[in-house]
Amino acid sequence: MTRAVRASFRARARSISIAALVCLATFVAGCGSPSSKAPQQAQEPRPKIGLLMDTLDERWQRDRDLFLERAQQLDADVLVEAAERDDAKQLQQAQSLLDRGVEALVVIPHSAEKAAQIVELAKKKSVPVISYDRLILNADIDLYFSYDNKKVGEQQAQYLRNQAPKGNYILLGGAPTDHNAKLIREGQMSALEDAVKRGDIKIVAEPWVPDWRADLATEITAAALKKAKNQVVAIVASNDTTAGGAIAALEQAGLAGKVFVSGQDANLDAVRRIVKGTQTVTIYKPLRPLARGAASAAVQLAKKEKTEGTSTINNGLKDVQAILLAPIPVHKDLVDQIIIGDKFHTREQVYGTGASKK
Numbered sequence: 001m002t003r004a005v006r007a008s009f010r011a012r013a014r015s016i017s018i019a020a021l022v023c024l025a026t027f028v029a030g031c032g033s034p035s036s037k038a039p040q041q042a043q044e045p046r047p048k049i050g051l052l053m054d055t056l057d058e059r060w061q062r063d064r065d066l067f068l069e070r071a072q073q074l075d076a077d078v079l080v081e082a083a084e085r086d087d088a089k090q091l092q093q094a095q096s097l098l099d100r101g102v103e104a105l106v107v108i109p110h111s112a113e114k115a116a117q118i119v120e121l122a123k124k125k126s127v128p129v130i131s132y133d134r135l136i137l138n139a140d141i142d143l144y145f146s147y148d149n150k151k152v153g154e155q156q157a158q159y160l161r162n163q164a165p166k167g168n169y170i171l172l173g174g175a176p177t178d179h180n181a182k183l184i185r186e187g188q189m190s191a192l193e194d195a196v197k198r199g200d201i202k203i204v205a206e207p208w209v210p211d212w213r214a215d216l217a218t219e220i221t222a223a224a225l226k227k228a229k230n231q232v233v234a235i236v237a238s239n240d241t242t243a244g245g246a247i248a249a250l251e252q253a254g255l256a257g258k259v260f261v262s263g264q265d266a267n268l269d270a271v272r273r274i275v276k277g278t279q280t281v282t283i284y285k286p287l288r289p290l291a292r293g294a295a296s297a298a299v300q301l302a303k304k305e306k307t308e309g310t311s312t313i314n315n316g317l318k319d320v321q322a323i324l325l326a327p328i329p330v331h332k333d334l335v336d337q338i339i340i341g342d343k344f345h346t347r348e349q350v351y352g353t354g355a356s357k358k
Contacts, residue, residue: 047076047302049295050102052094052118054110054134056082057241059265059287063133066291067106074299085211087114094118098125103302106130106294112137112179128301131320132294135179138316143307145294147285148324149180153187153238155329156262159281160234161191161201163260167233170224171206172217172246174238181208184238184264192236204228209242217245225253234260240270240282247278266330268345274332275350284328284338293323 051067053060064080071078079097083090087110097105098121105122107129109115115131119139122129128142135144160169171188174181185206195201205224209217217237225232230253237243243263250256256278263270264283273279297307309321330338340347 047074047104047299048100048102049076049078049298049302050094050097050100050105051078051080052090052097052105052107053080053082054090054108055085058267060108062287063108063291066288067295070292070295071299074296076295076299076302078295083110085110087111090115091117091121094121098122098127102127104128104130104298106132106298107136108132109134109136109178111177113177115139130294130298130301131315133180133290135183135313135315135320137179140317141315141320142301143297143309144313144315144320144322144324145290145297146180146322146324147290147327149183150187150190152264152283152285152327153184153189154191155187155283155327156184156238156264156281157188157191157236159329159331160236160260160262161195163280164233165195166200168202168204168228168231170221170228170232170235170246171203172221172235172237172242173206173208174212174242175210176208177210178212181212181238188236188238204232209238209245212239212241214241214245214248217242218248221246221249222252225249225255230255232259234262236262238262239264240267240279241265243279243282244269244273247273250278264327266339266344268349271330271335271339271345271350274330275335277332281329281331284330284344285325286328286342286344289325293325297323 049071068078079100079102081093081097083093090110105127107115107118112135115136116139119129119136119141123140131141131144133146173185192201196203207220209220235246237246240263243261246261247256250259260280262281263279266282266284270279270282274282300307309323311322311324312319313322328338335350339345340350
């Protein structure tokens with residue numbers, strides 16, 4: 001091989017090596033690779049929702065679980081706190097959720113009035129607030145998601161009035177700190193007002209039950225029965241917990257099953273009492289559309305998307321956008337069709353294992 005030929009080979013080798021190095025550098029930098037033609041989009045961050053609950057009693061565990069289920073489907077994270085009926089604790093929990101970066105806050109207030117402080121905290125951080133099931137008063141909330149509580153009261157009282165159009169009534173209200181309890185009472189009175197004016201129905205007691213507690217409902221009902229000398233035909237109890245307390249007092253007086261009693265929430269023990277005959281009716285509020293609807297709205301608000309209600313309700317500060325769902329009265333003949341049919345409770349839970357259809 002001549003000197004000229006060897007020089008030509010060396011020059012060509014140097015050229016190939018330089019090209020290889022350029023190609024390697026280009027590959028490492030990502031240039032020229034298939035992915036470089038269309039840069040990958042950054043994954044959208046998951047919305048973070050705060051769910052601030054009053055308690056985790058039977059009813060509210062269902063709300064929580066359905067809310068979480070829907071939020072997960074929408075690729076959102078939920079931080080949950082329960083205040084155990086403590087206003088100061090609920091305020092602290094709200095601050096904690098806001099400090100942890102929630103982008104929307106869903107509040108089930110213990111006190112309709114004191115919860116306004118929670119809304120103030122949220123607004124300082126530009127975090128939207130949904131008032132869930134219970135209305136927060138005198139506060140700049142973004143949405144109220146609930147059932148029509150006046151309608152709940154109307155249905156309770158009207159159903160008992162249909163059974164007992166005349167006689168002495170006890171109206172057993174809920175927690176005085178809960179605005180829902182007052183809305184329910186308004187509905188009850190609207191259903192009874194004309195009969196009261198005519199004298200067909202006499203309201204012998206209309207107490208409120210702090211924190212909706214069954215034990216206090218028992219004490220209060222027992223006192224009202226004693227005052228009326230047990231001459232009572234109906235007790236319009238505002239929810240199933242207070243109904244249970246009232247029925248305990250009726251049992252002590254030997255009147256269980258002889259006095260018509262309303263309730264609300266379709267709690268399992270209440271549905272069993274309806275089947276047994278000691279409670280007359282409960283107002284069923286399907287929780288799936290309530291919890292899932294609120295979760296969807298919370299995710300929208302967290303993403304800065306607009307939400308609108310189907311109506312408005314004044315909370316003392318402003319007309320709040322509201323979504324109010326329709327409740328359903330359930331008596332003994334409808335337990336199978338509605339409660340069991342909707343899989344709210346199973347047949348075995350209501351009637352017992354192996355029980356035949358009622």
